[in-house]
Amino acid sequence: MRTATHAPRIYWFVVCSHTRIARVDGAYVPVPDSVAHAKQMGSSLTACGKPVGTWTRLFEIAFPSDGENCADCLAAVTPRR
Numbered sequence: 001m002r003t004a005t006h007a008p009r010i011y012w013f014v015v016c017s018h019t020r021i022a023r024v025d026g027a028y029v030p031v032p033d034s035v036a037h038a039k040q041m042g043s044s045l046t047a048c049g050k051p052v053g054t055w056t057r058l059f060e061i062a063f064p065s066d067g068e069n070c071a072d073c074l075a076a077v078t079p080r081r
Contacts, residue, residue: 038063048072
């Protein structure tokens with residue numbers, strides 16, 4: 001019996017005002033070239049409350065990203081202890 005493999009679910013993905021093309025794992029893909037913000041599917045605002053109408057949505061990149069991340073978004077999505 002074969003089982004389906006699924007990518008881990010991304011609850012917060014990256015949105016940003018600017019992107020660039022970079023080689024990642026052998027493929028050329030868009031990556032943030034500005035501060036990365038966190039956004040959930042279905043919302044028009046980032047976790048820090050900024051509207052994202054014209055920003056690029058990078059659905060395959062989970063927040064926080066490897067680059068520069070918005071401190072307010074990071075605080076909003078980080079579980080409190």
